[in-house]
Amino acid sequence: MKTNLATRKLVAELRKAGKDIPLWKRIASELEKATRSYCSVNISKIDKFVREGETAIIPGKVLSLGSLSKKTTVAAFQFSEAAKEKINKNGEAITIQELLKKNPKGNKVRILKWQLE
Numbered sequence: 001m002k003t004n005l006a007t008r009k010l011v012a013e014l015r016k017a018g019k020d021i022p023l024w025k026r027i028a029s030e031l032e033k034a035t036r037s038y039c040s041v042n043i044s045k046i047d048k049f050v051r052e053g054e055t056a057i058i059p060g061k062v063l064s065l066g067s068l069s070k071k072t073t074v075a076a077f078q079f080s081e082a083a084k085e086k087i088n089k090n091g092e093a094i095t096i097q098e099l100l101k102k103n104p105k106g107n108k109v110r111i112l113k114w115q116l117e
Contacts, residue, residue, distance in 0.1 A: 007031060010097055023057075023106035027096065030059035030113070031077065038077065039113045042066050043086055046074060046112060055109045057099060062087070075099035 011028045018025025030038075041058045044066025050056045055073040062074060064082035072091045079093055087093040094102070103109065 013097065013100060017100060017104060021104070021106050023109060023111070024100065026111065027057060027059050031096075041076075041112050041114045043068050043083055045114055046072070049112060050110055053108065055099065055103065056112050057096065057109055058112050059096070060113070062093075073099075 011031050014024045014028035014031070018028055038060035039058065040061045040063055042063045042065035046056050046058075046062070047066060047068050047070060050070065050072050052070045052072065055075060058074070058076040060076065061078040062076045062080065062083045064080050064086055068074075068087055068090045070090065073094060074087050074091060075094050075096050075098065077096060079087070084093045099109075
């Protein structure tokens with residue numbers, strides 16, 4: 001069980017939304033894992049795998065390696081400061097909670113999960 005109250009609240013919201021939409025249930029299960037097993041994704045991977053107009057959701061942290069050439073929305077659990085600045089130049093960096101409120105149906109959302117080597 002998570003000890004961070006904000007994370008527990010987010011997981012509860014995602015589970016509630018996950019009754020109807022499996023996307024949110026999957027994100028909730030990713031965030032329930034141990035913090036050290038969260039994924040880290042570089043901006044270059046987001047740029048490579050997400051299409052223009054789609055939303056990328058990262059159940060972990062976004063790091064600043066690379067650049068974003070497409071206008072996309074990126075939702076993540078955490079962002080490095082440099083990554084947030086780079087994303088906001090072309091697209092939009094938001095939290096997972098904000099995405100849940102903006103897009104409750106989960107349309108045009110792509111989950112990116114990468115383990116850095």
